[in-house]
Amino acid sequence: MTMTRTKIVLYNPRAVFFTMPLALLAVGSALDPARYDVRIIDGRLEKDPVAAVLAEIDNAVCLGMTVLTGAPIRDALQVSRAVKARRPELPVVWGGWHASLFPTDTLDEPSVDFTVQGQGEATFAELVERLAAGEWQPGGPGLGVAGSVERIEGGPWRNPARAMTDMNELPPHRYDLMAVERYYTLKGERQLDYISSTGCFFRCAFCADPFVFKRRWTALEPERMGEEAETLWQRYRFDDFAFQDETFFTYRDRVIAVAEEFLRRFAPSTKGGGPARNTRFTWTATMRADQGVRLSDDAFALCVRSGLRRVMIGVESGSQEMMDWMKKDIRVEEVLQSAEMCVRHGVGAIFPFIVGFPGESDDSVLASLNLVKQLRSMSPQFETPIFYFKPYPGSQITDEVVRQGYSLPQTLDEWADFDFVGSSGPWVSQEKYELIERFKFYNRFAWGPETLRRRPLQAVARWRVRKDFYRAPVEKRVVDRLKPLPKLS
Ligand code: B12
Ligand code: SF4
Incomplete structure (x- = not known):
């Protein structure tokens, strides 16, 4: 006897790049595949995203969306509203960064029924279980699922927060839920995105991570990562493996163990002499400059042999005073030391900068431009994108400028216009x-x-x-x- 599986539709709004929808992969993979038929729809792959979602929802029991602050909200709203117009009784759940930052405000939008805060796997699995059991109806009593906010008697109801789940207790991500080859085509390279940790220990005052994940961090064990990389490589033959972690280089020993896993599984036999080297794929990851300094040259060399080709090191400013003010907990010298290490090992690097912080002096901006110049002159493999500060919600600096009178958008429609490409913000x-x-x-x-x-x-x-x-x-x-x-x- 075959059991009919319950259909769950997940939607990723349109965005400017083609990074794989890892958030939906994470929450979709947390549902038992024997019982749930998960369909991921990515607005970036669809000519008409609304039509694509409407075509799937008729027999679904839930629509989940991942929502970043800014333009993705516009798309998410359009889809949610169209779905509610067609099926008012279908529960719509928003998760991801914007829903985590504004869990109750988001529910002012009648087409959203639940928001999920922070890490979503366990919360979504429990929520879906209850929805599939028919325990929910619009305007009815709440479900009380920890980690979610829901609407009860017309107003938002905040359930208790959920503790972070150790990532090793979660099932591997089911890449078969999405059309991997289509992302390769759109990216123009066979690059597979992968996430190996959640959260971050640091406290940068311009970043929302400390607010969303409360400075906690959980990460996959290296052995599991090696195993998963091998299975994924067998299946998807990627040339590049892109870690999307906030700070991949958090623990030196873990990084070394991951590099060793890659070498053990992907390096061809070295009978002819010379050290083992992964010839199957390269990899990229994020690093803090202080982590680079702590890593040591030997460990970095090991990473390079295991395929490391590029790191991303957030610099933000060339002025130490500014770095200290934003609680970056990094010294300008550490940026240069990490950059020198990259040069010594032929590794590329992206060093993003932010200018135009509230009250930033001309000298500070000049210090940043000088550091950009210095870094660019060190290696043709270095990039130094310069962004203008935008008060993304959930950060200490944003809270401070709001206290000083800066007004943030109030409604979701206003938040949808909160994007800064092409503008310098009010502080420049x-x-x-x-x-x-x-x-x-x-x-x-x-x-x-x-x-x-x-x-x-x-x-x-x-x-x-x-x-x-x-x-x-x-x-x-x-x-x-x-x-x-x-x-x-
Ligand atoms: C890939 C990525 C992108 C991609 C988006 C890919 C996509 N799917 O559309 C691109 C390159 C387009 C992008 C763009 C930007 N990004 Co970005 N990006 C990331 C990055 C590096 C990885 C995201 C990811 O896949 N994570 C892995 C998944 C598993 O984690 P997750 O998304 O947090 O999902 C978990 C929970 O949030 C939750 N969840 C998420 N969605 C859902 C949905 C449901 C239904 C449920 C129940 C739960 C749930 O459960 C998941 C599993 O635990 C993150 C940093 C990070 N490591 O998360 C930044 C990050 C999300 N980006 C950020 C920013 C600031 C930007 C930019 C503004 C950057 C810039 N300066 O240009 C732009 C513009 C965004 C926009 N408005 O369009 C911020 C978030 C800001 C915000 N408030 O939304 C982050 C957190 C970086 C940071 N620390 O500041 N980004
Ligand atoms: S900017 Fe990076 S290091 Fe700093 S708190 Fe955010 S995620 Fe952590």
Whole structure:
């Protein structure tokens, strides 16, 4: 006798990049596959996301969505509202960062019935169980599932928080729930995204992680990661493995053990001499500069042999005073030491910066631009994107500017417009903005790859960067007019 499985639909809103929908994979994989038929729909893969979701919901018992702050909210709202218009009795659950930051406000939206805060696997599994048992109806009594907020008698009801589950107790992610090859095509490379930890121990004052995960951290054991990587590689033949963790290099011994796992499983026999090297795939991960310094050259060399090709090290500022103010707990020297280690081992790096913090002085911005220049000159494999500070909710700095009178959006529709691409935020003057934009332009050409076509512009750009001369940016105007450049830095 075959049992009919209960259908659960999960939706990932449209976004600017094609990182795999790991959040939905995580919550979908936490449901028993023998009992639940999980369908992941990704707005980025659909011509008409609303139609794609409506086509799946008729016999579903729940629609779950992952929602980041900003533009994804617009898409999530459109889908939720269309679904509610079609099936008002179908429970709609929002999880992810925005729902974690604004669990009760989000329920002002009538098309959302539940929000889930923080790590979602256990909460969603319990919620789905109760929904599938028919225990819920709109306007009825609450379900009381820990880790969720629901609407009772017209208002939001906050259930107790749920303790973090050790990731090793959760089942492996079922990549077969999504069309892996389609992401490879959209990314333009066979790059598989993977998450090996949740949360972060640190306290950066511009980041929402300390608020959402309360400075807790849980991570998969290296052996399990090795096993999963092997199974995934057999099945999906990726060339690059992208760790999406907040800080992958949290514990040195764990990193070493992961590198050893990769070498043990993927390095071909080394009979001809020379150290073992993973020739199957490369990998990338996030690192804090202090973690890089603590790691040691030997451990880094091991990572490189196991396939490490690039790290991302959040710098944020070139001014130590600013770094201290934002509680980054990193020294500028540590950034340079980690960068030197990358150069020694031929590893690429992305060093993101943020300028335009509230009250940031011109000197501080200049210190950042100088550090960008220094890093870019160290290696053609270094990138230094510069972002303008935006008060993303849930961070200490945002709380502070709100206390000082800055008003954040109030409704979900307003939050949907809270995106900053192309604008500098209220803390950067027009003059400073123009200087930074010119700096970004000339730096990109000065240090980028040398090609015959780029050479003349490169020569001018190098001269300008060396002299710090950004007035009368004729070259920039010409290039801007010829074609809009992709936003790299
Ligand atoms: C991949 C990624 C992206 C992708 C999005 C991919 C996608 N699916 O659409 C891209 C590259 C597009 C992106 C863009 C941005 N991102 Co981003 N991104 C990430 C990153 C590195 C990984 C996300 C991930 O897959 N995590 C793994 C999964 C398993 O974890 P999770 O998402 O937290 O999901 C868990 C819970 O949240 C919960 N959950 C999540 N969804 C759901 C849904 C349901 C139904 C339930 C029940 C539970 C649930 O359960 C999951 C399992 O425990 C995170 C950092 C991180 N490590 O999480 C930042 C992060 C999410 N991004 C962030 C930011 C700031 C941005 C940008 C603004 C960055 C920028 N400066 O440009 C942009 C713009 C976002 C926008 N408005 O469009 C912030 C969040 C800010 C916010 N308030 O939303 C994060 C947390 C980084 C940080 N520490 O600041 N990002
Ligand atoms: S910026 Fe990175 S290191 Fe700092 S709190 Fe956020 S996730 Fe942790």
